[in-house]
Amino acid sequence: MAEISNKGLYQIFTDNDKFNNPVNFNFQIFNIKKTGDPSKPSILIMIHDGTYHTKALLREKSLENFSQKNLQVGDIIRVIEGEAALLTAKKKCVLLIDDYSVVSTNGPAINMEKSQMLESYLYQNPHLSNVAQLRELAGSAASSPAPQKPQQQQQQQQQQQQQQQQQQQQPVMNTSTPKSSFNQVKPSSMEQKPIFAIEQISPYQNMWTIKARVSFKSDMKKWSNQKGEGKLFNVNFLDETGEIRATSFNDNAEKYYEMLQEGKIYYVSKARVQPSKPAFSNLKHPYELQLDRDSIVELCTDNTDNVPNVKFDIVKLNDLDNVDKTSTIDVMGIIQTVEPAFKLQTKSGKTYDRRDVVIGDDTGVSISLGLWNKPALEFSLPEGSVLVAKGCKVTDFNGKSLSMIPGGHLISNPEIPEAYELKGWYDNYGKETKFLNLKRESGLATGGGNYFGNISERKTIQQAKDENLGRSERGDFFNIKGNITFIRAENFAYPACSSPDCQKKVIEQPDGTWRCEKCQINHPQPNYRYTLSISVFDETDQIWLTLFDDQANQLLGISANELNEMKNSGQELSHFFNKFQMKEYNFRVRAREDNYNNESRIRYSCSNLGKVDFNAEVEHLSDLLLSSFN
Known part of the structure; x- marks a missing residue:
C-alpha cells in the first residue's frame, strides 16, 4: 500500500x-x-x-x-x-x-x-x-493590545471618537504619487473621506472608500440550487493601482445594476470584503467585494483624470509556455479565423454554446481562443480586427489553447499604443506571415471546430508505439488518421444511473429496479452509456480504441439506449456496424498506461473524431511535393 x-x-x-x-x-x-x-x-x-x-x-x-x-x-x-x-x-x-x-x-x-x-x-x-x-x-x-477592563475600553472609545471627529473636520491632503494610500477628494456626500487604493483593500481595513471606474459589467444572471433561486451580477472596479471584483445579489443586484454603468467612475464604501473566488474571477486581487443594502455607491463627476480607462496585463503568445495553467491572463492578437458556433455537451448532460477564434500576434504565433455561451453566439468581429481577451486561461494537452473564464470579457480594437502597433505590423507584414499554430488539444467537444491540429503533426500508429506514447504519468494525446476495421458488439455499453449528475454503474435488483449505490436510489430503468471498442488501422499498424458515450454517439448517430433496444429486439448488431467498417476518420487519441496484476500496458481511448477533410489532405500533399523540389 x-x-x-x-x-x-x-x-x-x-x-x-x-x-x-x-x-x-x-x-x-x-x-x-x-x-x-x-x-x-x-x-x-x-x-x-x-x-x-x-x-x-x-x-x-x-x-x-x-x-x-x-x-x-x-x-x-x-x-x-x-x-x-x-x-x-x-x-x-x-x-x-x-x-x-x-x-x-x-x-x-x-x-x-x-x-x-x-x-x-x-x-x-x-x-x-x-x-x-x-x-x-x-x-x-503580535501588535494587538492586551484585554482591557470595561472602564479602560470606554475611555479609549471616547478618545477614538474625538480623534475621528477631529479628522473629519480636516480634509485629507495628499501630494504623493497615484499609488499612495490616499488621494484628495472633491466635495460630495463622501467629502473629506480618505480614498484608499484598490490594492490596499483587505478585511483588516474597515473605514475605506475607493474611487474607481467600472471597467466591466456583466449581464444579470439567474441562479438556483437546493436553497432556492435568485439573481446576481458583477462588476470590476479599476483605479491606478489595480482592479477588484464586486458582486451583488437579488434585490440589491437590481438596485446596483441600474446604478452602475460601464466606463463611469464611482465612490464606493461599506461593501463587504471577502476572499476572491478564482474560479469566477479573472483578477489578481486576493479579495472581492459584495455590494449589499448597507453599501454606499455614488457617481463621481469631477477629478477623474487619475483613474485609467482600462488596465491590461498582456502576455505575448510566444510566452504561453511559461504561463502557469492556474493563472488568469490577458492576450491580444489579430483575428485570423472565426469558426462557427457549436453545441458542447458535458458528461452530466449540460449543454453549452462554444465558438473558437484563432488569433495571432507579432511573435509569429497563433492560438485558438474558446468563447462560451452568449459571447460565443454574439461574436461578429471580422478577420483582421485587433482583439484583446481579458481573463482567459491556458489549456495544455501537449499543446496550447486559450479559454475565456466566467467574468472574462473581450475588447475589440482598443485605443492603446500596443493595439496600434500590432495593427500596423499586421497591415505591413503580418498578412504574409506563416504563423506557428499552437494547436488546440482538448478534444472535449462533441461536434464542430477543428480539434485535429496540423496534418503535418499527425502521427502514424507505428510512430505512436515507437515513441512509447502513454508512458508519461498523465498520459499523452496524439492524432491519427485511420480506417475502422471492426466494432465489437459485446459489452458496448453499461447500465448507468439515471440521475442527471451521476454516471455510476447500477445493479439490477430482484424486483426489477436498478440501484445506484452512490445515489442510494432505485431507478425503474438504467441509462445505458457507451464503452464501445473499435479496431482502427492505418498503413503502419493497428490499435483498439475505446469510445465513451459522447464519441460513440458521434460515430454511430444513435444513443446507447437505442442500440441496446436493437439488441434486445433480436436485431443483429453486426449488420448495423458493417456500414461503418472501412470508413476513414480523424481520431484524437489519448494513450495512458494501465497497471493490472503487476502488468502494464497502454490503453487507447478516443477523445474526439471527425470526418477526413480531403481538401486539406490534398493541400498537405501538394505542400509536401513542392517542398521536395526546393
Whole structure:
C-alpha cells in the first residue's frame, strides 16, 4: 500500500513554495460530500496526512476523475495539479484539487482521535508559517493590545471618537504619487473621506472608500440550487493601482445594476470584503467585494483624470509556455479565423454554446481562443480586427489553447499604443506571415471546430508505439488518421444511473429496479452509456480504441439506449456496424498506461473524431511535393 505524505498538509500551509505549488503529495480520504447545484455539483472531501486533516475541493479534471474512478473513503490519492487557499475571514485552510491519481484503494480506517484539524492549529499558531496571509495574522496578533477592563475600553472609545471627529473636520491632503494610500477628494456626500487604493483593500481595513471606474459589467444572471433561486451580477472596479471584483445579489443586484454603468467612475464604501473566488474571477486581487443594502455607491463627476480607462496585463503568445495553467491572463492578437458556433455537451448532460477564434500576434504565433455561451453566439468581429481577451486561461494537452473564464470579457480594437502597433505590423507584414499554430488539444467537444491540429503533426500508429506514447504519468494525446476495421458488439455499453449528475454503474435488483449505490436510489430503468471498442488501422499498424458515450454517439448517430433496444429486439448488431467498417476518420487519441496484476500496458481511448477533410489532405500533399523540389 502506498504511503501518505506525513505532515504534507502542514508543509503546504507553512512553506510558501509548497503553498504556491502543492503537488506530488499523497493524502488519504476519510469523508466525501457532494455539494452545490445538482446539475453542476462540487465534490468536497476530507483528506488526512497522518497527523493533520483538512478539506479539499475537487474541480476541473478531478471531477471527471471522480466520476470515472469511483473514488471511495480510504483511498489514497496523489495531487497532480492544484492550489492551496486560505479563507482568512472564516479561518479555513482548503486544498483545491484540479487533477489527481489514485495510488492505493481500500486503505485502513483513520484514527481521528490522533488527528488534528489543520486550520485550528495554524490559525492559533500563525507564526509557524511563512505563507504571507498567515504571517499577516501573526503580525496583527503580535501588535494587538492586551484585554482591557470595561472602564479602560470606554475611555479609549471616547478618545477614538474625538480623534475621528477631529479628522473629519480636516480634509485629507495628499501630494504623493497615484499609488499612495490616499488621494484628495472633491466635495460630495463622501467629502473629506480618505480614498484608499484598490490594492490596499483587505478585511483588516474597515473605514475605506475607493474611487474607481467600472471597467466591466456583466449581464444579470439567474441562479438556483437546493436553497432556492435568485439573481446576481458583477462588476470590476479599476483605479491606478489595480482592479477588484464586486458582486451583488437579488434585490440589491437590481438596485446596483441600474446604478452602475460601464466606463463611469464611482465612490464606493461599506461593501463587504471577502476572499476572491478564482474560479469566477479573472483578477489578481486576493479579495472581492459584495455590494449589499448597507453599501454606499455614488457617481463621481469631477477629478477623474487619475483613474485609467482600462488596465491590461498582456502576455505575448510566444510566452504561453511559461504561463502557469492556474493563472488568469490577458492576450491580444489579430483575428485570423472565426469558426462557427457549436453545441458542447458535458458528461452530466449540460449543454453549452462554444465558438473558437484563432488569433495571432507579432511573435509569429497563433492560438485558438474558446468563447462560451452568449459571447460565443454574439461574436461578429471580422478577420483582421485587433482583439484583446481579458481573463482567459491556458489549456495544455501537449499543446496550447486559450479559454475565456466566467467574468472574462473581450475588447475589440482598443485605443492603446500596443493595439496600434500590432495593427500596423499586421497591415505591413503580418498578412504574409506563416504563423506557428499552437494547436488546440482538448478534444472535449462533441461536434464542430477543428480539434485535429496540423496534418503535418499527425502521427502514424507505428510512430505512436515507437515513441512509447502513454508512458508519461498523465498520459499523452496524439492524432491519427485511420480506417475502422471492426466494432465489437459485446459489452458496448453499461447500465448507468439515471440521475442527471451521476454516471455510476447500477445493479439490477430482484424486483426489477436498478440501484445506484452512490445515489442510494432505485431507478425503474438504467441509462445505458457507451464503452464501445473499435479496431482502427492505418498503413503502419493497428490499435483498439475505446469510445465513451459522447464519441460513440458521434460515430454511430444513435444513443446507447437505442442500440441496446436493437439488441434486445433480436436485431443483429453486426449488420448495423458493417456500414461503418472501412470508413476513414480523424481520431484524437489519448494513450495512458494501465497497471493490472503487476502488468502494464497502454490503453487507447478516443477523445474526439471527425470526418477526413480531403481538401486539406490534398493541400498537405501538394505542400509536401513542392517542398521536395526546393
